[in-house]
Amino acid sequence: MRNFDENNITRAVLERLQNSVSPRTRQISEAVVRHLHALIQEIEPSQQEWLAAIEFLTATGQMCSDTRQEFILLSDTLGASMLVDAINHRHPGEATQTTVLGPFYVENAKQHALGDMISHDADGAPLLVEGSVAALDGTPIAGAVVDVWHSDSDGYYDVQRQDGLQHLSDRARFVTDSDGRFWFRSIVPAFYPIPNDGPVGKMLDAQGRHPYRPAHVHFMISAPGCDTLVTHLFLADDPYLDSDVVFGVKDALICKLEAQAAGITARGNAIAAATAALRYDFRLAPA
Amino acid sequence: MRNFDENNITRAVLERLQNSVSPRTRQISEAVVRHLHALIQEIEPSQQEWLAAIEFLTATGQMCSDTRQEFILLSDTLGASMLVDAINHRHPGEATQTTVLGPFYVENAKQHALGDMISHDADGAPLLVEGSVAALDGTPIAGAVVDVWHSDSDGYYDVQRQDGLQHLSDRARFVTDSDGRFWFRSIVPAFYPIPNDGPVGKMLDAQGRHPYRPAHVHFMISAPGCDTLVTHLFLADDPYLDSDVVFGVKDALICKLEAQAAGITARGNAIAAATAALRYDFRLAPA
Numbered sequence: 372m373r374n375f376d377e378n379n380i381t382r383a384v385l386e387r388l389q390n391s392v393s394p395r396t397r398q399i400s401e402a403v404v405r406h407l408h409a410l411i412q413e414i415e416p417s418q419q420e421w422l423a424a425i426e427f428l429t430a431t432g433q434m435c436s437d438t439r440q441e442f443i444l445l446s447d448t449l450g451a452s453m454l455v456d457a458i459n460h461r462h463p464g465e466a467t468q469t470t471v472l473g474p475f476y477v478e479n480a481k482q483h484a485l486g487d488m489i490s491h492d493a494d495g496a497p498l499l500v501e502g503s504v505a506a507l508d509g510t511p512i513a514g515a516v517v518d519v520w521h522s523d524s525d526g527y528y529d530v531q532r533q534d535g536l537q538h539l540s541d542r543a544r545f546v547t548d549s550d551g552r553f554w555f556r557s558i559v560p561a562f563y564p565i566p567n568d569g570p571v572g573k574m575l576d577a578q579g580r581h582p583y584r585p586a587h588v589h590f591m592i593s594a595p596g597c598d599t600l601v602t603h604l605f606l607a608d609d610p611y612l613d614s615d616v617v618f619g620v621k622d623a624l625i626c627k628l629e630a631q632a633a634g635i636t637a638r639g640n641a642i643a644a645a646t647a648a649l650r651y652d653f654r655l656a657p658a
Numbered sequence: 659m660r661n662f663d664e665n666n667i668t669r670a671v672l673e674r675l676q677n678s679v680s681p682r683t684r685q686i687s688e689a690v691v692r693h694l695h696a697l698i699q700e701i702e703p704s705q706q707e708w709l710a711a712i713e714f715l716t717a718t719g720q721m722c723s724d725t726r727q728e729f730i731l732l733s734d735t736l737g738a739s740m741l742v743d744a745i746n747h748r749h750p751g752e753a754t755q756t757t758v759l760g761p762f763y764v765e766n767a768k769q770h771a772l773g774d775m776i777s778h779d780a781d782g783a784p785l786l787v788e789g790s791v792a793a794l795d796g797t798p799i800a801g802a803v804v805d806v807w808h809s810d811s812d813g814y815y816d817v818q819r820q821d822g823l824q825h826l827s828d829r830a831r832f833v834t835d836s837d838g839r840f841w842f843r844s845i846v847p848a849f850y851p852i853p854n855d856g857p858v859g860k861m862l863d864a865q866g867r868h869p870y871r872p873a874h875v876h877f878m879i880s881a882p883g884c885d886t887l888v889t890h891l892f893l894a895d896d897p898y899l900d901s902d903v904v905f906g907v908k909d910a911l912i913c914k915l916e917a918q919a920a921g922i923t924a925r926g927n928a929i930a931a932a933t934a935a936l937r938y939d940f941r942l943a944p945a
Contacts (some may be wrong), residue, residue: 373907373908374907374908376744377748383737384736387901388866389866391866392863392866396864398701399703399707400861400864402700404736406693406700407693407736408738409693410689411745412745414686414689416742416745421742425729425733428729429719429727429728429729431715431719432715432717432718432719433719433720435716440712442716442719446708449690449691449694450667450691450695451694451695451698451708454664454668455698458664458698458703459704577679578679580674580675614659614674615660618671620661621661621662
């Protein structure tokens with residue numbers, strides 16, 4: 372086949388996909404071609420605009436490193452990540468609501484003992500986090516792996532600092548105790564702009580959007596036989612709860628910080644000084 | 659706004675685009691969001707599949723260098739480049755047909771005198787190229803800038819060789835004479851696979867597609883007051899004319915090589931030895 376024009380090229384490309392290695396590969400490839408061509412037909416880009424799109428995607432890929440994932444930022448800021456998340460968590464039932472992973476998750480973070488202080492941020496306000504992990508019927512899950520990570524009091528993640536992966540902070544892995552409980556000490560995270568010195572920042576500027584996310588603590592919780600839970604807890608009263616640049620806020624994930632005096636908490640943990648406390652009980656869906 | 663799910667997130671993202679810096683930025687951004695979300699709704703990617711898409715795009719960007727443009731390859735192999743080309747050249751009238759730029763164009767290639775030999779490929783079969791550039795009414799265009807580039811006899815472009823931009827070959831810039839004519843000597847290009855050691859090569863494998871393009875010579879021709887012409891001339895009888903991996907072939911651009919004896923050609927150029935000859939008269943559309 373030859374002589375392709377705007378009326379016949381989409382069908383021609385689709386016909387080339389017949390020998391895909393799997394039905395799923397063919398299905399995805401066909402959908403990508405149809406929607407990509409429909410987008411081009413709708414916006415009718417000039418050659419200069421198409422080249423600008425090529426250059427934008429190239430720069431987005433080249434911005435990525437061990438500690439920066441610009442394509443996740445792009446997916447997040449276009450609402451694609453939350454849409455994929457929603458499609459994959461249609462029937463949470465009583466399971467804890469999910470939200471985006473974000474670009475700052477680090478695999479194999481250091482495991483800490485329950486109660487440890489996980490922040491090196493001397494300027495942060497003290498924060499106590501007390502939680503539990505249970506199945507949908509409320510049965511506590513002992514031995515669940517709880518990854519937590521959050522920004523420091525300036526709004527930066529450890530991996531955004533110059534020393535990057537060498538000095539992790541405000542990040543740890545815990546394992547729940549025999550009652551499915553975990554607790555740790557850290558500092559109160561700040562709202563922050565997503566990294567906006569790259570192509571995604573330029574896109575937000577062009578779209579007239581601010582780059583801020585409301586303050587939150589990330590959680591990834593896994594246990595055998597359960598769906599791994601990826602979510603955040605947001606801090607109540609944050610100015611960006613209604614305009615999160617990545618569309619991640621859900622009411623069920625917003626927590627009001629509680630005042631906790633020195634002494635033994637209601638959950639039985641010993642606290643040396645008064646602190647703000649964040650408490651949440653997570654429910655995991657079956658796998 | 660909060661609590662986004664698959665039913666309300668597309669509208670929410672579109673509402674965030676209201677303050678875009680220009681109506682065109684808003685129009686393009688809205689279309690990207692609508693089509694991207696529609697693609698996701700259709701294929702319902704798992705979280706693992708979406709991460710694989712992120713990783714594919716990241717690898718595509720990171721494959722790009724001064725001499726490799728993997729996102730252009732992606733656009734070409736998905737038929738997007740030819741679709742954009744078609745949309746931008748709807749009324750060629752008598753103008754020469756257009757096709758894709760491809761990833762191997764080099765800005766500011768060395769200008770050669772008419773008649774120069776532009777190939778360093780000692781193994782290639784000799785090729786004479788004789789052409790002319792005219793307006794739609796046939797008026798010759800003197801001083802038109804003619805960029806040409808093509809593969810060597812092994813199917814590689816100069817910039818794909820280890821020394822890259824240091825040793826350009828099978829590539830030159832000419833300026834048409836007072837009669838709008840140009841000519842040069844080179845070697846007969848070969849059909850070739852597009853670079854398939856990167857993400858686009860993996861995609862073609864997964865889609866069960868070969869990576870070949872039929873043999874061709876690229877032209878970019880510009881002159882004041884005219885649309886810059888980006889096209890190829892394809893060699894007749896190539897085995898890949900009907901399955902060009904980038905969908906670029908048009909019948910009007912296929913040329914049969916002619917046998918040219920030593921001596922003075924019909925166009926008045928002096929040739930020392932017998933050679934294959936490629937001849938074409940280009941017509942430029944007004945700007």
